[in-house]
Amino acid sequence: MTLLRWAECTRTQLRAVLPDALVVLPMGATEQHGPHLATGTDALIADMVTRFAAARAIESAHRHLVLTPCLRFGASDHHLPFGGTLSLSVDTAIGVLTDLGTSIAASGGRRLVIVNGHGGNRGVCHAAAAKLSARHDLAVAVVHYWELLPAVEDTPVPGHAGEFETAMVLALRPELVGERFARPGPVETFAAPGVEVHDAAAWQRIDGYTDEPARATRERGTEWLEGCVSALANRLIELARVE
Secondary structure, three states: OOOEEEEHHHHHHHHHHHHHHHEEEEOEEEOOOOOOEOOOHHHHHHHHHHHHHHHHHHHOOOEEEEEEEEOOOOOOOOHHHOOOOEEEOOOHHHHHEEEHHHHHHHHOEEEEEEOOOHHHHHHHHHHHHHHHHHHHOOOOEEEEEEHHOOOOOOOOOOOOOOHHHHHHHHHHOOOHEOOOOOOOOOOOOEEEEEEEEHHHHHHHHHOOOOHHHHHHHHHHHHHHHHHHHHHHHHHHHHHHHHO
């Protein structure tokens, strides 16, 4: 089996493999990540985790894998007040994913995996997947890459520009990590266990980033990166077995 990159293939090559291939589409965001991380953090991590996982999975996959370019914009309106954010509205983000999936189906694709790298895209990905599976002969799987890791007790995963994401960027592109400072004290948020809360004011209270990025190390980031890549590779292998 072969790993192909959509953008490097001709239409003839794609038409030949898409009906039996597994198409993998990473999606991130371009948004503020506190005063210390690059705005492209989510797209960087989603893209690299997917690339590494696909390269590993193809060694055991039962069908070809086709990797699309990373979608580097997502639903990030809640970060607009900080600046540095390029956001799609929720409706537009759903529309973009739906249009891309429709294009894949029109080219002959029948299996799609969306690898999400941004918490704000969760609902977007599932809404688009539901629309695509109902309207086309397309089976769509959604993976939020951080959820593949075993539970991490002492660090919020993924957080936002906190220890986890900062460590992952240290492992991938350390030059994109700026100076980090310890927080002056704990930050209270409107939250409850097992409940997802949407509270725009909370982002202002925490200055646009969570937990303690100063604790992040390249070594731990490398460990987490390997865990995500290995788990995603296994999931791609499993999905590629499905007829």
